[in-house]
Amino acid sequence: MIDFLSLKAVNRQYREELLEACAEVIDSGWYIAGKALERFEANFAAYCGVGHCIGVANGLDALTLTLKAWKQLGRLSDGDEVIVPANTYIASVLAITESGLVPVFVEPDVATFNLDPQAVREAITGKTKVILPVHLYGKIADMPAINAIAQAFGLLVLEDSAQAHGASIDDKRTGSWGDASGFSFYPGKNLGALGDGGAITTDDPELANVLRALRNYGSHEKYKNLYAGVNSRLDEIQAAMLDVKLKYLDDEIRRRQYIAHRYATGIENADISLPVNEIAARHVWHLYVVRTSRREALQAHLGALGIQTLVHYPIPPHKQQAYAIYNHLSLPITERIHDEVLSLPVDPTMGAEAIQTVIDACNSFKRS
Numbered sequence: 033m034i035d036f037l038s039l040k041a042v043n044r045q046y047r048e049e050l051l052e053a054c055a056e057v058i059d060s061g062w063y064i065a066g067k068a069l070e071r072f073e074a075n076f077a078a079y080c081g082v083g084h085c086i087g088v089a090n091g092l093d094a095l096t097l098t099l100k101a102w103k104q105l106g107r108l109s110d111g112d113e114v115i116v117p118a119n120t121y122i123a124s125v126l127a128i129t130e131s132g133l134v135p136v137f138v139e140p141d142v143a144t145f146n147l148d149p150q151a152v153r154e155a156i157t158g159k160t161k162v163i164l165p166v167h168l169y170g171k172i173a174d175m176p177a178i179n180a181i182a183q184a185f186g187l188l189v190l191e192d193s194a195q196a197h198g199a200s201i202d203d204k205r206t207g208s209w210g211d212a213s214g215f216s217f218y219p220g221k222n223l224g225a226l227g228d229g230g231a232i233t234t235d236d237p238e239l240a241n242v243l244r245a246l247r248n249y250g251s252h253e254k255y256k257n258l259y260a261g262v263n264s265r266l267d268e269i270q271a272a273m274l275d276v277k278l279k280y281l282d283d284e285i286r287r288r289q290y291i292a293h294r295y296a297t298g299i300e301n302a303d304i305s306l307p308v309n310e311i312a313a314r315h316v317w318h319l320y321v322v323r324t325s326r327r328e329a330l331q332a333h334l335g336a337l338g339i340q341t342l343v344h345y346p347i348p349p350h351k352q353q354a355y356a357i358y359n360h361l362s363l364p365i366t367e368r369i370h371d372e373v374l375s376l377p378v379d380p381t382m383g384a385e386a387i388q389t390v391i392d393a394c395n396s397f398k399r400s
C-alpha cells in the first residue's frame with residue numbers, strides 16, 4: 033500500500049528532536065505566549081524574509097484576522113470586495129465572508145491552477161479593495177503581475193500561503209510578496225505541526241501590532257482590551273514542534289521536487305495531463321495534481337494497484353450548500369478543474385520503488 037502521505041513516517045524522522053523540544057516546554061511550566069513562540073516567530077519571519085510573524089491557532093484565522101485587522105486600521109470596510117480564485121479551498125472564501133467582505137470569484141489559469149492576472153484586472157470594480165492570491169498545490173501565483181495590478185489600482189494583497197511554505201520566484205519566498213500572508217501549519221501541510229497552527233507574515237509593523245492584540249482577546253496588556261478580539265494563539269508546544277521541523281523544510285521540499293521531477297519525466301499517458309512547472313518559480317509540490325476526463329476510472333485503477341489518491345477538491349466553494357447565494361454562478365474553468373483533478377502521492381519519505389510503482393500504474397491506465 034502506498035499512502036497518500038504518511039504523517040507517521042514524516043514525523044518519525046525527527047522523533048528524538050521533537051521529544052526533546054516537547055520536554056523543554058513541559059519543564060518550562062509556561063504553555064502559551066512564551067519563548068518557544070517568540071523563537072519560532074523570529075525564525076519563520078527570517079525564513080520568509082519579512083520583519084514580522086504572528087502565530088495564531090490555524091490558517092483560517094490567519095487570513096480572517098488579517099482582514100479584520102485591516103478593518104480596524106480603517107483600510108477596509110463592510111461590503112468591500114476581495115478578488116479570490118474560484119478553485120481555492122473554501123477556507124480562503126470563509127475568511128472573506130467571516131470578515132463582512134464580499135468574495136469576487138475569478139476563473140484560474142487552467143494550466144497553473146492559479147490566479148490569471150488578466151481575469152483579476154477584468155474583475156476590478158469601484159468596490160474592490162483586496163486581491164487574495166492562493167498559491168494552490170504549492171505553486172506560487174504570478175506575484176509580480178498581481179502586485180503590479182494591486183499597485184496600479186491601490187489594492188491590498190493578502191497571500192494565502194497555506195499550501196506553499198518556501199515556494200518562491202527569483203528567490204523571494206511566499207509570505208514576502210503581499211502586504212500580508214496567511215500560513216497554515218495543519219499537520220498535512222508542507223510545514224505541519226502536531227495539531228493545528230497558523231501564522232501571518234508581514235513587513236507592516238502597524239498591522240503586526242493589531243494582529244498581536246486581535247489574537248489575544250484584542251489585548252496587548254492584561255485586562256485592557258483595545259478591540260473585540262478572539263482567542264487564536266499558537267501554543268508553545270506547537271511552536272516548539274514547528275521550530276524543529278522548520279530546519280528540515282528545505283530538505284523536504286527538495287524531496288518533493290525530486291518526486292515531482294520523476295513523475296514529470298516518467299508518466300506518459302495521453303489521458304493524463306501533468307501539472308506545469310516553469311523553471312523561474314520554485315514549486316514546493318504540496319500536491320501533485322494531474323487532470324483527466326476519466327478521474328473515477330483512474331482513481332479506481334490506482335487504488336486497485338495499492339496507491340492511495342485524493343481529490344483536491346471535489347466541489348468548488350461557489351457550489352457548496354454553505355454558499356447557496358453563489359450557487360447560480362457559472363465558472364466553467366473552475367467546475368471543469370473540480371471534475372478532472374486527482375492528486376498523486378507526494379510524501380517526502382517515499383522510496384524509489386514506491387515512486388516507480390506510481391509511474392508504472394499511471395502508464396498502465398488504458399483508454400476504455
Ligand SMILES: *Cc1c(COP(=O)(O)O)cnc(C)c1O
Nearest residue numbers: 090091092121123124194216218
Ligand atoms: C489548509 C488551508 C487553509 C486553512 O488552514 P487551516 O489551518 O486548516 O485552517 C487555507 N487555505 C488553503 C488554501 C488551505 O489549503
